[in-house]
Amino acid sequence: MIKGLYETHVQVSNLENAIQFYTEVLGLELAHHDETRPIAFLWIGKNKESMLGLWEQKENLQTRHFAFSADKEDILNYSVDFLKNKNLKPYNFLKDGIDEPMVFAWMPALAIYFNDPDGNQLEFISILEGDGKPELGVISYKEWLEKKLR
Template sequence: MIQGLYETHIQVSNLEKAVQFYTEVLGLELAHYDDNRPIAFLWIGENKKAMLGLWEQQENLQKRHFAFSCSKDFILNSANKFLEDNGLKAYNFLKNGDNKPMVFAWMPALALYFDDPDGNQLEFIHILEGTSQPALGVISYADWLQRKDDSKV
């Protein structure tokens, strides 16, 4: 019945600036801009398989979280520089001052976080190969590789 998540919506304080951030910085494609509501819809990825709605909200802005699927290589080797080059700060799930991606062992998935200009928490995520290991919790990628290799012995 359900085949995936098609769209999600977030509130932004300035629609024009948010559209600029999501299109020019993150590379999403503008699908529709409606000044009357005010709202903008952006395509995520190719083939119109996912969409993000940006709703302008002047007061009582409610921050949200969502994740973008990315390649493992991008998260490990390019994400921090990409974010830094665009004036954004990467952080890990623990928010302990480290900007290295971490692994949610229960999935398993590699993830790195950053905030949009309105403070919405965004995430780059990649589902890793391997067996779910919930008991490990959230660990560094290096620890994940070590544990993954140890489990083959």
């Protein structure tokens, strides 16, 4: 019965600023801004594939994590520069100071992280072809290419 995840919601400290970040910086489309309560909905992808809800929370903000699916080539060749050009700091899962995408070998999937202005941890992720190799842990894409051929 379940086909996928359609929507998720995050808390933001300033709804107008968050709408601007997600639409102007990340390129999501505003679907609905509820004028009667501090919430907005944004379309993710084409044809209303999925939705992000932004809920303004002035106190006790609880940050969350979610991932945007992206093409492998975009993550490898474009994501880091895209984020830096938007004044965002890309980082890998290990948070080791290296701003290159890494592979979760168990899936396998390629990912790079960044934060929104409220500290919600966002991710671009792409599932890679082939079988997972959990014993490899989290490794660079170069290492993945070398080790997956063995």
